[in-house]
Amino acid sequence: MSIGKAIEAFFTSAGPGGMVVITVISLAAIVYFLLTRWILRGGEQNE
Amino acid sequence: MRPVTSYHPQNKHEDTILSPLRRVTRVDRWLWAVLLSVMGLGAYAYSRQWVFGLGVTGLNRPVYWGVYITNFVYFIGLAHSGTFISAILRLAGAGWRKPLTRAAEAITVFSLPFGVASILIDMGRLDRVLNLIFYGRFQSPLLWDVTAVSLYLFSSVVFFYLSLLPDIALCRDRLTAVPLWQRRVYGFLALGWQGRPEQFHRLERVLDGMAIFMTMLVVTVHTVVAWIFGMTLQPGWHTALIGPFFLLGAIFSGTAAVVIALAILRRVYHMQEVLTVSPFNSLRKLLIVFTLGWLYMMVAEHLTQFYGSLPDEMEVFWQKFTGTFAPLFWLMFLTVFVLPLIILVFLGKNRIGWMVVASVLINLGMWIERFVVIVPTETRPTLTTGLGHYQPTWVEGAITASLFAGMVLLYAVFTRLFPVVPIWETAEAVEAETPPAGRAAACLACGDRANQENP
Numbered sequence: 001m002s003i004g005k006a007i008e009a010f011f012t013s014a015g016p017g018g019m020v021v022i023t024v025i026s027l028a029a030i031v032y033f034l035l036t037r038w039i040l041r042g043g044e045q046n047e
Numbered sequence: 048m049r050p051v052t053s054y055h056p057q058n059k060h061e062d063t064i065l066s067p068l069r070r071v072t073r074v075d076r077w078l079w080a081v082l083l084s085v086m087g088l089g090a091y092a093y094s095r096q097w098v099f100g101l102g103v104t105g106l107n108r109p110v111y112w113g114v115y116i117t118n119f120v121y122f123i124g125l126a127h128s129g130t131f132i133s134a135i136l137r138l139a140g141a142g143w144r145k146p147l148t149r150a151a152e153a154i155t156v157f158s159l160p161f162g163v164a165s166i167l168i169d170m171g172r173l174d175r176v177l178n179l180i181f182y183g184r185f186q187s188p189l190l191w192d193v194t195a196v197s198l199y200l201f202s203s204v205v206f207f208y209l210s211l212l213p214d215i216a217l218c219r220d221r222l223t224a225v226p227l228w229q230r231r232v233y234g235f236l237a238l239g240w241q242g243r244p245e246q247f248h249r250l251e252r253v254l255d256g257m258a259i260f261m262t263m264l265v266v267t268v269h270t271v272v273a274w275i276f277g278m279t280l281q282p283g284w285h286t287a288l289i290g291p292f293f294l295l296g297a298i299f300s301g302t303a304a305v306v307i308a309l310a311i312l313r314r315v316y317h318m319q320e321v322l323t324v325s326p327f328n329s330l331r332k333l334l335i336v337f338t339l340g341w342l343y344m345m346v347a348e349h350l351t352q353f354y355g356s357l358p359d360e361m362e363v364f365w366q367k368f369t370g371t372f373a374p375l376f377w378l379m380f381l382t383v384f385v386l387p388l389i390i391l392v393f394l395g396k397n398r399i400g401w402m403v404v405a406s407v408l409i410n411l412g413m414w415i416e417r418f419v420v421i422v423p424t425e426t427r428p429t430l431t432t433g434l435g436h437y438q439p440t441w442v443e444g445a446i447t448a449s450l451f452a453g454m455v456l457l458y459a460v461f462t463r464l465f466p467v468v469p470i471w472e473t474a475e476a477v478e479a480e481t482p483p484a485g486r487a488a489a490c491l492a493c494g495d496r497a498n499q500e501n502p
Contacts, residue, residue, distance in 0.1 A: 011185045011186040012184060012186055013184065014182040014184060015182060015183070016184075016185060017179070017183030017185040017190040018179060018181055018182070020185060020194060021179075021180065021183070021190070021194045024194055024197075024198055025197055025201060028198055028201055032201075032202075035209075035253050036209065036238070038249060039209070039212075039246060039249045039250050040238055040240065040246065042243055042245035042247075042250075043244060043246055044243075046243075046245070
């Protein structure tokens with residue numbers, strides 16, 4: 001299958017849209033969790 | 048968990064800001080009871096819709112979208128207030144925004160869920176939302192909308208929570224006389240925050256980074272909301288202007304909502320010294336600009352339609368200007384543009400009461416604007432036979448009232464549990480026990496003035 005066909009299939013097939021939503025939200029959750037942990041650990045080594 | 052040591056920026060208004068958190072008054076309880084009653088009425092109306100279907104509403108063929116979708120667009124627009132005040136003005140370095148950010152962000156966080164709820168209510172059957180997850184195609188703007196709004200809601204909650212974190216820790220350490228459950232909530236939500244200079248430094252960096260991301264999101268979200276309409280070939284909707292027009296309207300109504308919320312908080316919680324007239328005047332200038340911007344978009348859209356003179360477009364056009372929807376259209380024009388502009392320019396300066404009047408009119412008008420954008424096109428479709436008619440029923444009215452009551456209830460309860468003015472962002476100095484070595488870094492949290500004093 002060519003790249004163009006694959007991209008078209010992504011947009012026109014039933015199903016992958018929902019996966020995109022779940023992937024985006026999951027990635028955001030991971031990033032926000034890591035950022036929050038990084039903030040809270042600030043200055044720990046100086047104590 | 049309370050840390051062994053914790054440092055807090057000094058703020059001379061700390062007692063005033065924390066005062067509403069120390070007790071819940073009888074008036075609060077009455078207000079909450081009334082709002083809960085309205086929500087109960089909405090729940091009853093929704094149960095009727097659940098049992099008898101969407102037939103109990105005014106929705107019919109070909110008018111599939113009415114008050115519910117109007118509410119959806121309105122609530123999503125209202126949610127842009129927090130991002131605009133907090134993120135965009137943060138990037139612009141506007142120092143006057145600092146006392147306003149918390150109240151604005153709270154509007155975002157508490158209005159977005161009701162925008163989402165409006166969509167779910169409009170679907171009739173809640174289980175249909177699963178079809179989007181299991182069978183969604185990404186060629187559908189509806190799916191872009193689900194993605195954008197979900198990410199916006201999630202990111203707004205995180206942005207709001209992170210900027211609240213130092214103040215939650217302050218509540219944990221200062222409010223020792225409040226009920227045990229309230230102290231436990233502060234202890235849990237503070238995540239062990241100690242107020243170390245490096246923590247403040249990192250928090251500022253993350254909030255700055257998120258402000259850029261949130262600004263991008265706010266543009267994306269409302270453009271995508273507009274594209275639900277714009278990507279169809281329906282007259283009045285299929286225009287490239289619809290995205291920017293929706294975005295401007297969203298920030299416009301959101302900023303007006305911030306004025307209303309701040310004025311109420313200022314009066315009810317006696318915060319005249321904290322929330323001075325000066326930031327209100329800055330908001331007033333912004334509102335004047337938005338009012339004129341709204342007129343520009345309105346003229347650009349309708350003049351383009353008029354010169355094109357496509358028969359289907361003109362059918363909807365004349366429905367708005369002289370036909371069935373003319374009373375609503377001109378009421379919208381009066382309440383969004385004419386009256387607010389007169390009030391804001393000639394009466395509003397230094398007078399918060401007049402600014403609130405203008406802001407209420409703007410929000411009323413912007414709700415009508417969404418209705419006038421959506422319904423006339425639905426009643427004059429190109430693809431189906433005949434003309435449509437739409438008359439909202441009491442079910443839609445009760446559910447709409449309950450959505451607004453829910454938002455106000457969440458907001459009111461929030462103001463009794465957390466500081467509505469950011470204490471750390473408006474602080475003028477660091478606490479005496481902060482280690483001298485960390486003072487410069489801690490000043491990052493104390494605003495521009497402190498930075499100038501401690502270069």
